[in-house]
Amino acid sequence: MAELLEVRDLFIRYETVDGVVEAVNGISLKLDKSSTLGLVGETGAGKTTLAKGIMRLVPNPPGKITKGEIIFNGKDILKLSEADMRKVRGKEISMIFQDPMTSLNPVMTVGEQIAEVISIHEKVSSKGAMEKAKEMLEMVGIPAERAEEYPHQFSGGMKQRVIIAIALACNPSLLIADEPTTALDVTIQAQVLDMMKKLKDKLNTSMILITHDLGVVTQTCDYVAIMYAGEIVEYGSLRDVFKNPQHPYTNGLFGSIPSLAEDVDRLKPIKGLMPDPTNLPKGCKFNPRCEYAEEICRCQSPETTEVKGIHVVKCFKAQGLV
Amino acid sequence: MHKYVLKRFAMLIPVLIGVTFIVFFILALTPGDPVTIILGDNATAENIAKLTEELGLDDPLLVRYGRYMLNLLKGDLGKSYSNQLSVADQILERFPNTFILAVAAILVALIIGIPVGIISAKKQYTWLDNTFMVLALVGVSMPVFWLGLVLVIVFSLNLRWLPSQGMGQGFMGILKSLVLPAVSLGAGSAAMVARMTRSSMLEVIRQDYIDTARAKGVKESTITIRHMLKNALIPIITVVGLQFGQLLGGAVLTETVFSWPGLGRFMVEAIKKKDTPSVLGSVIFLSVAFSIVNLLIDILYAYVDPRIKSQYKVQSALGRRRGE
Numbered sequence: 001m002a003e004l005l006e007v008r009d010l011f012i013r014y015e016t017v018d019g020v021v022e023a024v025n026g027i028s029l030k031l032d033k034s035s036t037l038g039l040v041g042e043t044g045a046g047k048t049t050l051a052k053g054i055m056r057l058v059p060n061p062p063g064k065i066t067k068g069e070i071i072f073n074g075k076d077i078l079k080l081s082e083a084d085m086r087k088v089r090g091k092e093i094s095m096i097f098q099d100p101m102t103s104l105n106p107v108m109t110v111g112e113q114i115a116e117v118i119s120i121h122e123k124v125s126s127k128g129a130m131e132k133a134k135e136m137l138e139m140v141g142i143p144a145e146r147a148e149e150y151p152h153q154f155s156g157g158m159k160q161r162v163i164i165a166i167a168l169a170c171n172p173s174l175l176i177a178d179e180p181t182t183a184l185d186v187t188i189q190a191q192v193l194d195m196m197k198k199l200k201d202k203l204n205t206s207m208i209l210i211t212h213d214l215g216v217v218t219q220t221c222d223y224v225a226i227m228y229a230g231e232i233v234e235y236g237s238l239r240d241v242f243k244n245p246q247h248p249y250t251n252g253l254f255g256s257i258p259s260l261a262e263d264v265d266r267l268k269p270i271k272g273l274m275p276d277p278t279n280l281p282k283g284c285k286f287n288p289r290c291e292y293a294e295e296i297c298r299c300q301s302p303e304t305t306e307v308k309g310i311h312v313v314k315c316f317k318a319q320g321l322v
Numbered sequence: 323m324h325k326y327v328l329k330r331f332a333m334l335i336p337v338l339i340g341v342t343f344i345v346f347f348i349l350a351l352t353p354g355d356p357v358t359i360i361l362g363d364n365a366t367a368e369n370i371a372k373l374t375e376e377l378g379l380d381d382p383l384l385v386r387y388g389r390y391m392l393n394l395l396k397g398d399l400g401k402s403y404s405n406q407l408s409v410a411d412q413i414l415e416r417f418p419n420t421f422i423l424a425v426a427a428i429l430v431a432l433i434i435g436i437p438v439g440i441i442s443a444k445k446q447y448t449w450l451d452n453t454f455m456v457l458a459l460v461g462v463s464m465p466v467f468w469l470g471l472v473l474v475i476v477f478s479l480n481l482r483w484l485p486s487q488g489m490g491q492g493f494m495g496i497l498k499s500l501v502l503p504a505v506s507l508g509a510g511s512a513a514m515v516a517r518m519t520r521s522s523m524l525e526v527i528r529q530d531y532i533d534t535a536r537a538k539g540v541k542e543s544t545i546t547i548r549h550m551l552k553n554a555l556i557p558i559i560t561v562v563g564l565q566f567g568q569l570l571g572g573a574v575l576t577e578t579v580f581s582w583p584g585l586g587r588f589m590v591e592a593i594k595k596k597d598t599p600s601v602l603g604s605v606i607f608l609s610v611a612f613s614i615v616n617l618l619i620d621i622l623y624a625y626v627d628p629r630i631k632s633q634y635k636v637q638s639a640l641g642r643r644r645g646e
Contacts, residue, residue: 057536090539097537102530107552107627117538150628166538 004206005031005054005174010068012046012053012230015061019278023049023063025230025285028304031223033173036200036207038217038238040253041227044274047210048098050227051176054208055095056085073173091121094167096177100160100184104151110137110162111147114169121170136165140195157188164196171203178210193220214257218242223310226250229275229285232304236311246313248290284316294322326634330617334610341609342394342602346387349598356403356596377403390602399606400599402592409603413585417607419489420584423507423576424569426500430508431515431565436558438512439519440546443527454516461513470506470579477502487581503580507573511565518561522554529553555626563619570615571608 012024023046031037039047052058053065056077070077077088089095097103105113114133119126134144140161151159160180167175180196181189197220200207209220217224217238224241226234226249234247245251252270272289275281283300287293296316304314316322357373358365374380378389393400399409438458442451478486490499526532527550535549574586581587585604592600624631 055537057533086539086541088539089537095537097530097533099530103534105531105535105549105553106629108548109628116535116540120539152629152632163534166534 002033003030004033004073005029006069006071007050007054008069008071010050010053010070011066012049012058012063013066014063016278021277022280023230023277024053025280027068027227027230027232029225029232029235031174031206031208034200034204034206035222036209036220037223037225038221039208039210039225039227040212040214040217042212042274044277045227046230046277047227048178049230051095051178051208051210054176055089055093056080057089057095087121090117090167090172091170092172093174093176094170094172096160096163096167096175096180098179098182100156100163103163104159106151109148109150110154114147114162114166117166117169132169133165136169137162139168139199140165157184157192160184160188160192161195164192164199168199168203168205171205173206175200175205175207176210177207179212180209181213181216182211189216196220214253226253229280230277231285231314233286233315234313236307236309240308240311244307244311246307246311246318247286247315248292248317249286252289284314286315292317292322296321326637327617327621330620334613337613338606338609339391341605342391343387345602345605346390346598347383349596349601350383350386352596354596356598359595360403390599394606399603402600403597404592404595404600409599412588412600413603413607416583416585416588417611419582420570420573420577420586422496423500423503423573423582423584424566426504427508427511427569427573428562428566430504431511432562434508434512435515436519436551438516439558440523440551442516442520443523444546446524451520455520458513458516461509462517464509466506466510467575467579469509470503470576473502473506474579489583499580503573503576503582506579507569507576511562511569514561514565515558519554519558522557523550526550526553552626556623556630559619559622559626563615563622567612567615570611 007027007029010024010027011022014021014023025046027046027050029037039050041047049058049063052063054070054072054077056065058065065078068078072088072093077085080088104110108116111130111133114136115126115129118124118132119129122129122132124132130147134147137147138144142158142161142165146154151162154162160183164180167177177196181192184192193216196207199205207220209216211217221238224234224236224238225232226241226247228249234241234245234250241250242254245254249270252268255268256270258264258267270289271291275285275288281288282298284290284293284297284302287297290297294316300316302314302316302319304312305319306312307318357370357377357379361369361373378386381389390400397410399413401407402409402412438454442454445451474486477484484501485499486502488499490496532545532549535545540549571586573582573584574590576582577584577586578590585608589601589604591597592604624634
């Protein structure tokens with residue numbers, strides 16, 4: 001399959017008064033056309049920063065992409081001018097943000113907000129843009145006549161549908177969804193996810209789905225990347241990572257999910273907390289929380305190595321060195 | 323919405339009763355007798371007694387207040403003690419001048435204040451923001467009459483560009499004579515508006531919907547106006563409305579410095595002469611004007627923010643249900 005996106009050795013830093021936040025540390029990943037990548041990790045792992053980095057929306061100052069390449073459809077978007085980048089945003093890459101309650105402009109009708117992105121990227125009259133906006137609303141299951149209404153007249157799930165309509169209005173080839181269902185309750189989560197999956201298949205869109213919900217990943221993704229402290233510690237197809245997890249952190253994540261089949265008294269959480277991104281540990285960034293950590297883990301950072309095919313891991317234990 | 327407006331007008335009645343009551347009694351308590359001021363120091367006791375009776379000043383205070391309020395209900399603001407002219411006519415003759423001055427001053431405030439506030443917010447903590455905010459602090463702190471005098475010295479006496487006194491004839495004449503008073507009156511308001519615009523913009527500048535707009539590929543200038551400013555507008559409108567109301571009534575100093583033939587100066591003259599009907603008439607007129615400005619601002623909210631519009635609707639629906 002053709003390659004849509006390749007991130008090469010990306011570093012993103014936030015320079016604050018308290019020190020330099022090392023949010024993204026040398027991430028490389030690839031995404032094929034019309035496939036879905038799940039980006040999994042705890043809060044603070046750098047998932048959102050990576051997503052904003054791909055959109056070139058890292059707030060500057062204090063944020064800065066210090067190194068790396070983002071090849072999208074064959075061109076490095078980090079080298080584009082701001083005006084050219086605006087043509088990419090919303091048209092070729094779209095993003096859905098975490099909280100639907102605050103992601104819509106409260107003083108514009110939802111129709112206007114969908115029509116805005118259409119009139120920026122397509123040569124249509126404002127009337128034509130509104131027509132298309134109404135079509136998009138219908139597509140996400142909202143009656144077209146509600147286009148005249150304002151965000152406060154919609155529920156959370158409906159707002160997220162509107163946001164999805166905005167993101168898909170110009171038929172982008174890549175959709176980045178940053179925890180699109182975290183703020184919704186469980187039944188609405190299922191509806192929204194289901195709809196996103198259907199629309200993605202219908203429009204042939206690739207997707208990066210950011211989440212900390214492994215259940216959501218199994219339902220929607222083809223590939224999984226596990227993120228920890230700004231690095232991808234394990235990457236592979238859904239089956240590789242779920243059936244044959246290699247990294248102790250990946251195993252820890254699975255260990256902290258309650259099982260329906262077995263009778264377990266207590267869950268096994270991963271001990272400790274995500275390290276302070278202004279003061280990351282030396283060596284493997286997971287070593288202070290890792291039960292297998294040895295001397296080598298504390299002084300050297302492991303290389304990313306192949307497990308089998310595309311399945312890769314960044315761990316000395318998986319390499320057999322510990 | 324209509325019901326809301328009517329309700330707000332009804333609320334004017336207690337406000338006016340309160341205002342007239344307070345002003346009436348304060349004027350009665352101040353030393354000095356209007357009759358001796360009218361007749362001068364050499365008046366005979368007989369003339370004084372006669373005029374006192376004519377003006378009804380020998381009646382008890384509450385009776386006088388009651389009589390004044392009854393006349394007010396008929397729309398009669400009485401006659402000036404000093405020149406026997408109708409107070410209402412004198413006010414209506416001068417109010418347009420005050421109104422023109424207030425509008426000009428608020429335009430100065432908007433044209434300077436809003437862009438300065440926006441730039442300050444977008445360049446927060448840079449030297450530009452710091453400079454603007456220091457200037458705004460100076461603007462807020464500067465006494466109006468002092469700024470007025472400085473402007474007169476520089477632009478009228480030294481440069482001889484603009485007139486320093488009175489109101490010119492014809493459109494250009496009025497415009498020319500309007501510049502200095504409007505600037506000196508508007509400077510303080512401009513500073514207030516700038517500070518409010520800045521803080522209100524800072525509230526919205528990092529909202530999630532701004533990220534959404536950026537992710538759509540919207541131009542930064544469009545984001546600033548359509549997505550940021552429109553959301554930041556409510557507190558700005560509030561400040562502008564209050565400032566405008568104050569400018570209508572509070573142009574006293576500016577009008578005095580520039581000899582502007584407006585209501586403020588009329589009121590000061592009337593207070594000096596203990597001309598109770600003129601003072602009362604002016605205060606009532608200005609209270610009504612202030613209340614109407616406030617009402618217009620509240621209605622404007624509904625047009626700027628759809629959430630407030632639906633709130634008004636809910637309120638009047640609740641009111642209707644309670645009324646049944």
